[in-house]
Amino acid sequence: MTEYCTLEWIFVTEINHIYTPPLARLIEQLQKLPGVGPKSAQRLALHILKRPDKDAENLAQAILDAKRRVGFCQRCFHLSAEPICNICSNPNRDEKVICVVADSKDVIALEKTREYQGKYHVLGGVISPMDGIGPEQLNITALVERVSREKTEEVILAINPSVEGETTTLYIGQLLKPFTRVTRIAFGLPMGGDLEYADEVTLARALEGRREIDD
Amino acid sequence: MTEYCTLEWIFVTEINHIYTPPLARLIEQLQKLPGVGPKSAQRLALHILKRPDKDAENLAQAILDAKRRVGFCQRCFHLSAEPICNICSNPNRDEKVICVVADSKDVIALEKTREYQGKYHVLGGVISPMDGIGPEQLNITALVERVSREKTEEVILAINPSVEGETTTLYIGQLLKPFTRVTRIAFGLPMGGDLEYADEVTLARALEGRREIDD
Numbered sequence: 001m002t003e004y005c006t007l008e009w010i011f012v013t014e015i016n017h018i019y020t021p022p023l024a025r026l027i028e029q030l031q032k033l034p035g036v037g038p039k040s041a042q043r044l045a046l047h048i049l050k051r052p053d054k055d056a057e058n059l060a061q062a063i064l065d066a067k068r069r070v071g072f073c074q075r076c077f078h079l080s081a082e083p084i085c086n087i088c089s090n091p092n093r094d095e096k097v098i099c100v101v102a103d104s105k106d107v108i109a110l111e112k113t114r115e116y117q118g119k120y121h122v123l124g125g126v127i128s129p130m131d132g133i134g135p136e137q138l139n140i141t142a143l144v145e146r147v148s149r150e151k152t153e154e155v156i157l158a159i160n161p162s163v164e165g166e167t168t169t170l171y172i173g174q175l176l177k178p179f180t181r182v183t184r185i186a187f188g189l190p191m192g193g194d195l196e197y198a199d200e201v202t203l204a205r206a207l208e209g210r211r212e213i214d215d
Numbered sequence: 216m217t218e219y220c221t222l223e224w225i226f227v228t229e230i231n232h233i234y235t236p237p238l239a240r241l242i243e244q245l246q247k248l249p250g251v252g253p254k255s256a257q258r259l260a261l262h263i264l265k266r267p268d269k270d271a272e273n274l275a276q277a278i279l280d281a282k283r284r285v286g287f288c289q290r291c292f293h294l295s296a297e298p299i300c301n302i303c304s305n306p307n308r309d310e311k312v313i314c315v316v317a318d319s320k321d322v323i324a325l326e327k328t329r330e331y332q333g334k335y336h337v338l339g340g341v342i343s344p345m346d347g348i349g350p351e352q353l354n355i356t357a358l359v360e361r362v363s364r365e366k367t368e369e370v371i372l373a374i375n376p377s378v379e380g381e382t383t384t385l386y387i388g389q390l391l392k393p394f395t396r397v398t399r400i401a402f403g404l405p406m407g408g409d410l411e412y413a414d415e416v417t418l419a420r421a422l423e424g425r426r427e428i429d430d
Contacts, residue, residue, distance in 0.1 A: 017301070017326075018323055018326045018327065019294075019323070020285055020294055020295045020296040020297070020300065020301070021296055022277075022280045022281040022283075022284040022285050022296050023281050023285050023294060023296075025277045025280065025281070026277040026278060026280070026281040028277075029273055029274045029277040029278075030274070030277075032266075032270065032274070033259050033262060033263075033274075034258060034259065034262050035255065035258070036259075040250065042320070042323065043249060043250070044248050044249065044250075044251075045281065046294075046319065046320055047248060047249050048248075048278060048281065048282065049281060049282065049285055049294065051247075053282055055247065056278050056279065056281075056282040057279065057282075058244055059244045059245070059247070059248075059275075059278055060274075060275035060276075060278045060279050061275075062237075062240045062241040062243075062244040062245075063241060063244075063263060063271050063274055063275045063278075064271065064272065064275050065237050065240065065241070066237040066238050066240070066241040066260065066263065066264060066271075067263065067264065067268055067271040067272075068237075069237040070235055070237050070238050070264055079234075079235055079238060079261075079264065080235045081235040081236055081237050081238075082235070085235065086232070086235070104261065105257070105258075105261055108233055108234070108257065111232075111233045112233065
């Protein structure tokens with residue numbers, strides 16, 4: 001513990017020696033972002049210093065604003081600045097289909113395809129006993145209530161095919177089957193993929209999920 | 216112009232459809248940072264939303280603080296929160312040697328080597344007529360005054376070996392030769408580099424800069 005503190009102290013002295021203190025603090029904060037190491041943090045910080053004051057103010061304001069105003073949709077738990085998100089409140093979308101995803105970023109990915117016209121339900125994670133996440137930590141009870149209340153015709157499970165994701169898919173599938181039709185998205189060779197370089201599990205899934213060729 | 220506006224409008228509508236507005240604005244601001252595309256901006260924004268409020272406040276505060284407090288050292292033009300930077304005000308550093316660099320980030324790179332114990336002078340760029348940057352846009356007059364006033368014994372030019380960098384090096388070399396000894400850093404094969412893969416110019420420079428092997 002003492003040794004760790006000393007090393008950290010040397011590191012802090014070091015960056016305060018090389019960078020003027022407010023710059024050192026900015027680099028330190030930027031390094032907390034995902035995928036931003038010491039080099040990129042320095043580059044971003046020097047860029048911010050070079051640009052007009054207004055740019056820095058806009059960025060700082062956007063951070064505070066997003067943090068303050070964005071919460072979760074009360075119905076589907078997608079990120080939203082309103083109590084009900086704009087997907088849930090859109091009357092042109094099909095109320096009878098709910099696509100269940102682990103995270104809001106999966107909603108964003110699906111929306112970008114412009115293929116899906118139903119509603120969503122965001123679980124807020126996947127069942128992972130190792131990380132202490134059981135079904136009660138996720139928005140699963142709300143999903144079951146919603147499906148039985150809204151007379152949903154189909155629930156599409158779109159959860160990543162990891163070990164935890166599979167567990168979650170099977171668990172929710174069992175729960176919802178008494179109420180509605182439950183499907184899951186297809187797994188197989190990605191578009192532009194190459195049979196030769198696909199891993200065995202993907203290929204096995206692609207074979208398993210084969211379909212008749214339409215005439 | 217009309218078409219451009221329309222396209223931009225469609226884009227804005229699009230991101231406001233997929234992202235709730237405060238999130239869309241944060242992503243838009245993050246995308247202005249260098250090396251941050253739409254995907255990374257989304258990842259950074261979602262990360263900021265997931266972390267505690269305190270983290271977002273610290274980041275926003277660090278941005279505003281750095282922008283407000285960091286200016287240039289009055290003597291060497293390095294980034295500094297004080298009127299005189301901590302390198303210039305350090306009495307343990309050799310006053311008689313000045314290393315001339317194009318940008319503050321070069322000072323940072325040289326400081327990280329821990330090899331150099333002299334002072335610096337930051338030009339704020341290189342001579343580049345194409346971009347409208349002549350000697351008068353750079354801190355060159357201040358350098359000449361400083362060298363003649365401080366009785367500097369050696370000026371080391373450490374400017375990138377680009378076309379503009381070479382021009383700047385030669386120009387400053389000519390200006391300072393009447394006052395002091397002027398040297399420039401060595402160019403050659405980088406450590407860990409491979410003769411086979413080095414470009415011709417680097418190899419030619421390495422040959423040209425060859426030295427006697429010490430006994």
